[in-house]
Amino acid sequence: MKSWDLDFDSKLAKCEGRILPGEGIIFAGAKPPEVPNDKADWTMAFRSRQMLSAVNLDKWVIIVPQRDAPNIENLVKTMTNVARPLNMTIKPPLEVLKITDIKPVAYALAAESLIKKHGGNLQLLFVVLPNNAADRYAAVKKRLSIDYGSQSNYILNFV
Secondary structure (H helix, E strand, C coil), X not given: CHHHCCCCCCCCCCCCCCCCCCXXXXXXXXXXXXXXXXXCCXXXXXXXXXXXXXXXXXXXXXXXXXXXXXXXXXXXXXXXXXXXXXXXXXXXXXEEEEECCCCHHHHHHHHHHHHHHHHHHCCEEEEEECCCXXXXXXXXXXXXXXXXXXXXXXXXXXX
16 A cells, blocks of 8 residues: 555544344244344254244255265254254155265266256255365355255265
8 A cells, every 4th residue: 555655544433333133033932032142142042942934854965975974874863853843844865975086076066966866856955075175165056056056055074
């Protein structure tokens, strides 16, 4: 900025603002909306109250690295158990595709093959990533969102 002879004023601009109240979540039943704490945390409410409206997960698939595949059954069982009190049903996945190559292109090709195999009626493509490498996530997310308009969710290695 010095080369352009620019600098910031030493006095900050003052303006009036307001703090909005926390937004409540309306759960099933006649209870009032659940208002979050000061950290916007509704965790306890989700453990004790049912969703106002839930969409069951009937048609979904999983892509998982081969090394993490033994844990998938337990993950699905846990998801099913957690969903039940929320008034949601999660059926077993239509397919669990185990991949040996964890490069971004391998994930993208696996996702493409599942979408083509199961048609456009998949509700969710659930992807297990071995680490938080941004290139892998971005490659798969972009392919699914732009090319196929598919819903997807990602979790990191859960071993």
